[in-house]
Amino acid sequence: MGLNVVMMGPPGAGKGTQAGKFAKERGLPKISTGDILREAIKEQNPTALAAKERMDRGELVDDAMIISIVADRLARPDVKPGFVLDGFPRTVAQAQALDDLMDRLGSGPLIVVDVAVPEPELVKRLAGRRICSKCGTNAGSFDAASCGKCDGQLVQRADDDQDVVIERLRVYQQSTRPVLEYYRGRPTFREVNGAQAPERVASELNALIDNAAAAKR
Numbered sequence: 001m002g003l004n005v006v007m008m009g010p011p012g013a014g015k016g017t018q019a020g021k022f023a024k025e026r027g028l029p030k031i032s033t034g035d036i037l038r039e040a041i042k043e044q045n046p047t048a049l050a051a052k053e054r055m056d057r058g059e060l061v062d063d064a065m066i067i068s069i070v071a072d073r074l075a076r077p078d079v080k081p082g083f084v085l086d087g088f089p090r091t092v093a094q095a096q097a098l099d100d101l102m103d104r105l106g107s108g109p110l111i112v113v114d115v116a117v118p119e120p121e122l123v124k125r126l127a128g129r130r131i132c133s134k135c136g137t138n139a140g141s142f143d144a145a146s147c148g149k150c151d152g153q154l155v156q157r158a159d160d161d162q163d164v165v166i167e168r169l170r171v172y173q174q175s176t177r178p179v180l181e182y183y184r185g186r187p188t189f190r191e192v193n194g195a196q197a198p199e200r201v202a203s204e205l206n207a208l209i210d211n212a213a214a215a216k217r
């Protein structure tokens with residue numbers, strides 16, 4: 001049975017970074033819907049192409065489409081030892097579909113980890129994110145004066161305007177929060193304090209996941 005991890009957390013919690021780090025350390029594929037979509041589009045997958053068309057028109061991609069794309073990805077042989085899902089499931093319907101899929105694949109229970117960060121801290125983090133106006137590199141630290149790569153001027157990210165940040169968090173609370181409640185009662189659900197230093201979060205995450213893996217039947 002594989003080490004099947006679902007990484008949850010609001011925007012700005014550092015979930016993607018932690019998911020990538022953990023996956024790399026354990027030699028597991030990190031699967032994000034954005035990455036799968038990009039990959040599938042390259043391979044001219046018809047569902048992915050239809051999904052991209054919708055996104056280009058600014059429309060939401062529906063659950064059925066996302067589920068079908070993720071199901072294709074999880075059927076590949078490289079996920080046998082396990083996987084780290086990042087950014088999926090985002091809705092309860094997607095979470096239920098993932099459970100069905102795991103049953104069908106017979107790949108054992110999911111380990112779900114929530115990277116929890118209080119909302120005021122998230123707003124501070126998201127609104128403070130800056131990007132290089134010349135080369136587009138993300139500013140590594142909040143207090144850097146200029147781009148570490150090309151010395152260009154740092155500006156605030158367009159999508160990190162305060163109102164946009166609050167709207168993103170509202171959307172998260174509304175659609176993804178119920179997914180957490182869907183998983184919370186399970187013996188393999190864990191929560192890590194994401195408001196700590198990233199290295200600290202990473203080491204606690206490692207311990208929590210091993211602990212959950214030992215607890216699963």
Ligand SMILES: [Zn+2]
Binds near residue numbers: 152
């Ligand atoms: Zn730069």
